[in-house]
Structure formats: structure tokens, C-alpha cells
Amino acid sequence: MSTALLIKNTRPMGGETADILIRDGIIAAIGPNLTAPDATIEDAGGDLALPGLVEAHTHLDKSLWGMGWRPNDAGPRLIDKIDNERRLKRAINIDPARQSARQVVLSVSHGSTHIRSHVDVDTDHGLWGIEGVMRTRADYADIVDIDIVAFPQSGLLRRPGTLELMDQAMKAGADVVGGLDPCAIDRDPKGHCDAIFALAEKYGKPLDIHLHEPGEMGAFSFDLIFERTRALGMKGQVVVSHAFCLGTPDPDLVNPMIEQLAELDIGIMTTGPASRPAPPVKRLLDAGIRVCSGSDGIRDTWGPYGNADMLERTMLVGLRNNFRRDDEVELAFHVCTQGGADIMRLENYGLKVGAKADLIIVEGETITHAAVARPARRLVVKHGKIVARNGVCNRTAP
Amino acid sequence: MSTALLIKNTRPMGGETADILIRDGIIAAIGPNLTAPDATIEDAGGDLALPGLVEAHTHLDKSLWGMGWRPNDAGPRLIDKIDNERRLKRAINIDPARQSARQVVLSVSHGSTHIRSHVDVDTDHGLWGIEGVMRTRADYADIVDIDIVAFPQSGLLRRPGTLELMDQAMKAGADVVGGLDPCAIDRDPKGHCDAIFALAEKYGKPLDIHLHEPGEMGAFSFDLIFERTRALGMKGQVVVSHAFCLGTPDPDLVNPMIEQLAELDIGIMTTGPASRPAPPVKRLLDAGIRVCSGSDGIRDTWGPYGNADMLERTMLVGLRNNFRRDDEVELAFHVCTQGGADIMRLENYGLKVGAKADLIIVEGETITHAAVARPARRLVVKHGKIVARNGVCNRTAP
Numbered sequence: 117m118s119t120a121l122l123i124k125n126t127r128p129m130g131g132e133t134a135d136i137l138i139r140d141g142i143i144a145a146i147g148p149n150l151t152a153p154d155a156t157i158e159d160a161g162g163d164l165a166l167p168g169l170v171e172a173h174t175h176l177d178k179s180l181w182g183m184g185w186r187p188n189d190a191g192p193r194l195i196d197k198i199d200n201e202r203r204l205k206r207a208i209n210i211d212p213a214r215q216s217a218r219q220v221v222l223s224v225s226h227g228s229t230h231i232r233s234h235v236d237v238d239t240d241h242g243l244w245g246i247e248g249v250m251r252t253r254a255d256y257a258d259i260v261d262i263d264i265v266a267f268p269q270s271g272l273l274r275r276p277g278t279l280e281l282m283d284q285a286m287k288a289g290a291d292v293v294g295g296l297d298p299c300a301i302d303r304d305p306k307g308h309c310d311a312i313f314a315l316a317e318k319y320g321k322p323l324d325i326h327l328h329e330p331g332e333m334g335a336f337s338f339d340l341i342f343e344r345t346r347a348l349g350m351k352g353q354v355v356v357s358h359a360f361c362l363g364t365p366d367p368d369l370v371n372p373m374i375e376q377l378a379e380l381d382i383g384i385m386t387t388g389p390a391s392r393p394a395p396p397v398k399r400l401l402d403a404g405i406r407v408c409s410g411s412d413g414i415r416d417t418w419g420p421y422g423n424a425d426m427l428e429r430t431m432l433v434g435l436r437n438n439f440r441r442d443d444e445v446e447l448a449f450h451v452c453t454q455g456g457a458d459i460m461r462l463e464n465y466g467l468k469v470g471a472k473a474d475l476i477i478v479e480g481e482t483i484t485h486a487a488v489a490r491p492a493r494r495l496v497v498k499h500g501k502i503v504a505r506n507g508v509c510n511r512t513a514p
Numbered sequence: 515m516s517t518a519l520l521i522k523n524t525r526p527m528g529g530e531t532a533d534i535l536i537r538d539g540i541i542a543a544i545g546p547n548l549t550a551p552d553a554t555i556e557d558a559g560g561d562l563a564l565p566g567l568v569e570a571h572t573h574l575d576k577s578l579w580g581m582g583w584r585p586n587d588a589g590p591r592l593i594d595k596i597d598n599e600r601r602l603k604r605a606i607n608i609d610p611a612r613q614s615a616r617q618v619v620l621s622v623s624h625g626s627t628h629i630r631s632h633v634d635v636d637t638d639h640g641l642w643g644i645e646g647v648m649r650t651r652a653d654y655a656d657i658v659d660i661d662i663v664a665f666p667q668s669g670l671l672r673r674p675g676t677l678e679l680m681d682q683a684m685k686a687g688a689d690v691v692g693g694l695d696p697c698a699i700d701r702d703p704k705g706h707c708d709a710i711f712a713l714a715e716k717y718g719k720p721l722d723i724h725l726h727e728p729g730e731m732g733a734f735s736f737d738l739i740f741e742r743t744r745a746l747g748m749k750g751q752v753v754v755s756h757a758f759c760l761g762t763p764d765p766d767l768v769n770p771m772i773e774q775l776a777e778l779d780i781g782i783m784t785t786g787p788a789s790r791p792a793p794p795v796k797r798l799l800d801a802g803i804r805v806c807s808g809s810d811g812i813r814d815t816w817g818p819y820g821n822a823d824m825l826e827r828t829m830l831v832g833l834r835n836n837f838r839r840d841d842e843v844e845l846a847f848h849v850c851t852q853g854g855a856d857i858m859r860l861e862n863y864g865l866k867v868g869a870k871a872d873l874i875i876v877e878g879e880t881i882t883h884a885a886v887a888r889p890a891r892r893l894v895v896k897h898g899k900i901v902a903r904n905g906v907c908n909r910t911a912p
Contacts, residue, residue, distance in 0.1 A: 185879035187840040390788035391836035419838035420886045421829065431819065432833075438789035440817035442585040481583035488818045 126160035130482040138473040141500035160477045167467045168229025168474035169426035170456025173385045173410025176216035176233040177245035201417040212248025217513040225509040226425040227493040229474035234267035239277040246285045259503040267294035286319045295325035309340045324355040334361025345380045357385040363393025378403045383459045388436035408459040409451045426452045430487040445484040473500035524558035528880040536871040539898035558875045565865045566627025566872035567824035568854025571783045571808025574614035574631040575643035599815040610646025615911040623907040624823040625891045627872035632665035637675045644683045657901040665692035684717045693723035707738045722753040732759025743778045750779040761791025776801045781857045786831035806857040807849045824850045828885040843882040871898035
């Protein structure tokens, strides 16, 4: 069987019609009228070719996808949702291996070729989540790349024993050290930040910190993160997810934060949250800051939303940022593709000769058209091979 | 041919499995094991039955749907978009009859059975829009009901001659008098409000006023609207669309407005805008205020978003209001169904015996499930007849 794939009659990034030749998992050529007698040929029917979508922030271990509908009646506070979820995990058997496999198949069907997943580590469940998602990562390595963040969802210091489990998670193979609301959840901002930075240093791994804290509180936590990033020489090694405080309508609070994000090359993840202050995407990109996006939780005990479609996420990021012009919507698309690659430091990513052949073929006149229409993906290509067709992944989940 | 339709094996509002018998356009019975020898039988396969979706705020006359992709490069201000659109209408022939027909077919395919459309009236185009949408209303009366608002998109007093055209539009058959930003666009709040209320009084028609004005400015315009609603005895006859100022984070500004909305039975339309302050849906409903939603402009010169799916709008209203519990998401669904019926004063609306048979059949375990998954509608029934099946409308557009 040939390892070459020739995609005829496509429009890379919405430009002129061209063919894409893929050999040994690499984009070998892009241009008109390519031929390759040994290649399998696919006709793209004039559809767009776009780089593989990057799901840069989700929680693979705890989606309820496929488990039957469970009406959500969790309380209003963040801690209510955290406690509710921890209680339910064993009670209804939210098995991380099974659920991550289900979400991976869903995600790939929509064209995500790379996923960063935060995975819960807590004293009730130990490494159940990490082990489950690692199993899925191995089982589905042919269709997606997965980056695992060890995530202290229930708090790090407020629940003794969690830090030791985080250490074990890193030892077991997690790629990134996670953190969570040093003030609002862990109630010990110095202790929390010291601990996660120490763990990152110990394992030589980067950080990705959930920061939901609003306004001045979030800015204070950012200060602690800036201090440690600078002191430990961890420039370029830190990502802050959500970062609602960057959406505070107070330039005296926000401007100095943006300056330091740029100086320390700290990346930002935003889902484009409709009901919260949100990081200003265009402004951050203009300042040279890496910005990515993700689905966050998908149909889990936190809420019913989400479908793992990063083209839909492009639309939601666009809506949140009032992007109306095509050049603006393309910024949201950048965030859901190259931005995620920048955050995860993916090598040889992109729709260009010499890059890894991770791409999608989708109907649309332009990138913006595809983002707002979100049709089923005609083809999803990963490692140079077709892994989904017409919205259906060629792998199944338990 | 029988005029009776028997829908077997459905779950009305997500409840117990039942059948729905429709005769002469009316829901004649809902219950288990119904029989009707003369009826056409449809098996719903256990899917949900829900009332017809209500698109209570859109602009049928100016969607670009089906006209080929047109990159948007309009300027950032509201007036830039208004002027850009007015210039383009003839230049690229945004024909209101053709475009409204296209959007109607799209809308019905997604299960909307009632539409309120604001339709531009301005001195460059006269009644082109009103006449076009009236033609569509007549041509497609078998598949949807359309409510027409005469809408001074380019301003009422700042462009002399517009008020006279608005009068002609009402005479020609528009159902509702529209208004727009008395301060920010028309620059003469007293003059604007006096004029639109006078027109409403003259024709004995209700009002639906676009109000994008933020904060204190919007509250001032609301005051003028309250005064006139009270003075003219127009309680229950006024709707304010967008009403961003109700999302101001200042209870001293917002609380008195909400009290007067309730007192004067003024309805509110919100799209659930992700990038603007938004009316707090739950709070308004709790105060007994009628609240509806709509797609607003769909893929027009204002922006690329929108697909006319009011189940997707349910999701967007839910996301904007941070609705996570099922009972909360059902409020967003209420807004996109009964709320629209309340705003448009529809008679005999709803999924109940004796009501008009306007309903949808859609896959889902619960209402919330359907709203977040948004599958193609299995059936759309209007006036007791099937008008769309599996997401495809049985009428086409030019």
C-alpha cells in the first residue's frame, strides 16, 4: 500500500486551487497539477484545505459524552461544581479511559489533530484520570497527538496529599504541570505558586495554570506568576488559561499585565466565554503574545455545552471578541490552529511544504465562511493518513 | 387526501412517550396509543416534540445568504455599518424579496414556525424592503407566519423623508412600528420617540424599538419610552430589542428600569450577545417580563454569523447568561419559543391540545440535550402539515 496521498482540487487557506502531495506523513508539495503515480488520490471537490485544528484546552477525562443525559443541578459557585464532580466520578463511573476515548473520536471527527487535556489529580481518585488518558493517548496515537496536564482540580494545598500525587503524575508521564486559582480555590497563593513552579523545575516541564480569578485578585495571582517566571528563568514556559482578569475594563490594571505577558512570553488560553470578562484576543496578538483556545469541558458535570468542534470555537471566539470583518475572524481561526501550536510548541505544524501532514478538507469559500457554517469535515488527515471522512472518524470508542 | 396527521412515538417536551393527533391544523389530542384511521402516520422514533421555534428578531430583507461569500471590511462604528450597507444594497443587488425567501426557507428548515422581521425603510430604497418581504410573506404563508416591523435603519429624523416612508410602510401593511437609538443614531431623542409613538397611535399598532445605546444613554432613552408608553396608555404594546443598557453592572441604574418594564408590560428581545452587556434573562423572567430572542442579522453586511437556527440561539442565550443547570437552559428555550409567542401575541401557540399545530420533532433526551446538540430537525410541522423533514424544507427559494 502506498504511503503517499495526493489531494487534488483543494484551496489551501482559501487561496487558489492546488493539489497537496503527502509522503511519509510530511507535506511534500503544494501546487497545481501535481502527479504521483504511487499515491492514493482524493478529490477535494474545490473545498478548503486548512491546518489541523488544535484543541488546546479541554478535560478529556471527565466528559459525560455517551453516558446518557444527566440533568445538571450543581450549585452556582465554582467550588460547588468541583465538589459535585468529585462526588459523582465514582458514583456514576465517569471512567477516564472510556470517556477520553469517546471525546478523542468526537474531536478527530471535527478535525482536531492535536489536543491538550488537563486531567484531574486529587486525593479521592489518585492517578485514575492520568492513567486513563495515557491509555487513550497510546490507543489513539495514530489519529491524534495528546498533551497531558496534571491538574489539581480540587485544589493543591487545601487537600493534603495532592501535591505528592501531582509529583507522581509528572513521574508517570504527564507533559505539563497544572495549577488552579491560587487565591480563590487554594486559599494560599504563595504556597500554591511556589509548589507548582517547583514541580515544573523538578521535572523540567512547562506550566499551564487555570486562572478564573477576576479583577484585582486575578491580577495579584498574575503578579506571583510573573515573579516566579522571571526568577526561575522560565520565560516561554508558562501558559495561563481563562485569565478572565485580562478582560477587566480598567486599562491601569490590564496594560501592565499585557506588558509582562509579552516580556515573559507567557501564553494565554481563552475559550471566548460569553458570560465572563475575557482576554482581548486581538490586543494580545498585537502585543506578540501567544494565544490559543479550546472547548474546555464538554458535556460534563459543569455544564451541558460543547461538541469539540474547533471551527465552532472559532465562531465563539469571534462572537466574544466582536470580530466581524473577515480579517478579524481569521484571527480567531489563527487562535484555534497556529495559536494552539504556538502554545504547545508543536514542531513543523502548518499547511506548508515540509510540515507534518495534519490537515483538514472542509467546504467553504473562505476561512471565515467555514468558521461560521461549520459543515462536516470532508477529510481529516493525521500523520499523512485519512482519519475521518464526512464527519465520521475511522476509529470508534468503547 | 386526509388533513389529519398522527405523530406516533414522540416525547412532548421530553416527557413520557405519547402520540400527537393533528386535525385541521389544530392539535386535537396528545396521549398514548392514539388511533385515527383517516390520518397520515409519522413515526417520531422516540424523538422530542417541541413547539415551533420563534425567530422574534431578524432582518429578512438583507441577508446575503446564497449570494456568494463577500468579505466584510466595514468600519467599526454602528454608523459605518449602516452607511456601508445602504451603499451596497443596490450595488450588489441585495434584493429583499429573493433574500427574504432564502432566509425563510433556511429558517423553516431549522424549525422556526413564526418570524418577526424588522425591514429597512430609508430614503435611498423607499419601500423596496417592505414590498419584498410582503411578497415573501404571501408566497410562503403555507410554511411560516411573518410579522413585519417597519424599521428606520438609517435613522428617522436625520434623513428627512424617512418618516413619511414609515407612514407609507404602515399603510402598506407593516404590523409593527420600529425605532432605532433615539440618541446615538437619530441625535434627537424627543423627536424620535414622539414620532414613532405617534405613528403607532395613528395606525393602532405596537412598537418594537432597537436600542443599542449603552449605560446612562440607554437608560435615558428608556425613560422617554416609559413616559410615552404610560402617557399614551400603550401598556403591553411596546418591545425594546437588544437593550444592552439592562446589562450595565449598576443596580441603581438597572433596578428602576426593570420595575418599569414590569409595570408597563414592555417586552425585551435579546440575542444573547457575547461581546456586549446583555439583559439578564432570568432576572427579567422572574420579574414577569416577556423576553424573546432572535438571530438578528444573518450573514449580512454587518457580519458573517448566523444560521437561523433557534435551537442554536437557545445555546447562545444560555452561554451568555451562564445557564448551566437544565432548568436554566430551559429558560433560554422558553425565550426562543413561548417568549417569542408572548412578544408577538400569538394566539393558541404551544404544544397543547387546542393549540395551532406548529411544532418540531427533534432528536434528544431532553430539551437541554436538543439545545446543545442541535441535530437536524426530523420534522417541522406548520398549520398541521409537514413543511420540513431531516433538516430540508419542502419549499425552495429563488
